[in-house]
Amino acid sequence: MQIDVSFQGPFRFIGGPEPLVFNCAAALMSGLYLWVGPGEDDGGWIIYVGETGKPYRLRFLDHLQRQLSGSYSAWSIPECRRGQVRRVWSGYGWRGDGWRSAIEHLEHLERRAPVLREYLEYLEIWLAPLPDIEQLNKRAEAALLEHLRKQGGNVKDMVTGNRSHGFSANDRPFTLLMSCPRRLHGFPVEPLTA
Numbered sequence: 001m002q003i004d005v006s007f008q009g010p011f012r013f014i015g016g017p018e019p020l021v022f023n024c025a026a027a028l029m030s031g032l033y034l035w036v037g038p039g040e041d042d043g044g045w046i047i048y049v050g051e052t053g054k055p056y057r058l059r060f061l062d063h064l065q066r067q068l069s070g071s072y073s074a075w076s077i078p079e080c081r082r083g084q085v086r087r088v089w090s091g092y093g094w095r096g097d098g099w100r101s102a103i104e105h106l107e108h109l110e111r112r113a114p115v116l117r118e119y120l121e122y123l124e125i126w127l128a129p130l131p132d133i134e135q136l137n138k139r140a141e142a143a144l145l146e147h148l149r150k151q152g153g154n155v156k157d158m159v160t161g162n163r164s165h166g167f168s169a170n171d172r173p174f175t176l177l178m179s180c181p182r183r184l185h186g187f188p189v190e191p192l193t194a
Contacts, residue, residue, distance in 0.1 A: 001172060002191075003130070005032060005140055007180035010124035013064055014117070021125045027057040031130035032140050035123050036184065037080040037158070043183045044124060045083050045154070047075065049145050049161040051137035056127055066091075067120065070105030070112070074119045083154035083185065088115055126180060139194035140176055148186050155186030 011021040021027065033056065035048035052059035066072045072091040079086040089105070089112065105112065130136050141161065148159045176192040 002175045002177060003136065003140075005128045005130065005176050005178045007032075007034065007126040007128045007178070007182075009126040010036070010182065011127065012125065013060070013067075013120040013123060015121035018124070021060045021127070022057050024056075024127075026127045026129050028055045029127070029129035030054055030056065030059075030132060031137055032128040032144070033059075034126040034180075034184075036126060036182065037075070037077075037122065038124060039083060039185065040081045043185045045080060045158045045185055046148060046187070047080070047123070047158055047160060049141055049148070049159060051141040053132050053137060060125070064120075068116065070102060070109075074112075074116055077119065077122050080122075080158075083158060085157050088112075088119070124182070126182065128178075134172060134174075136174060136194070139171075139174060140192075143176060143192040143194040144178070144188070147188050147192055151186040158185075 008026060010018050011024050012018050013021065030052050033050050033052070034046050035050075036044040037047050038044050050059070063072070067074070070089070070091060074088045074091075076086040076088050091101075128140075130140060145159065145161045149156050174194045176194055178188050178192065180187060
């Protein structure tokens with residue numbers, strides 16, 4: 001079965017001339033999404049690949065709360081523009097000593113708040129609403145992550161996401177035709193199979 005995965009955007013968490021992800025036309029839909037860091041050239045660097053089965057508005061509220069709380073990492077914008085990874089701080093959300101890091105984040109919040117705001121204003125969000133049939137969202141996310149990681153170099157280094165979906169022999173294969181009006185480093189030009 002062939003599925004068109006058409007990304008629309010850009011949208012923003014906050015600031016910028018683009019619409020906010022919370023009140024865009026697709027806010028009540030679900031599917032695949034990208035966080036993109038605009039590059040020095042005309043291309044964008046895919047920083048995060050995600051999927052959601054709930055409305056984008058709710059998923060991005062969760063992302064925003066985690067970002068503001070320090071649970072997520074924040075990246076250095078100058079390096080990100082060059083396709084290089086340097087975190088301004090590492091999020092505490094995935095570490096065993098999370099409570100210590102949360103306290104440290106709060107102790108440095110006054111200094112971190114302007115950096116965090118700038119980072120959230122910098123990010124572009126691209127949405128590809130999909131029907132949630134046969135785990136399509138998760139399978140599309142896994143296929144795109146696998147493709148980007150196979151690119152190697154900066155494309156592999158920049159992207160984050162943690163989906164690896166195991167398929168059974170009973171899964172019907174999907175052919176994913178991905179498109180995005182923005183030039184993205186490493187974005188697939190050939191169909192992907194999920």
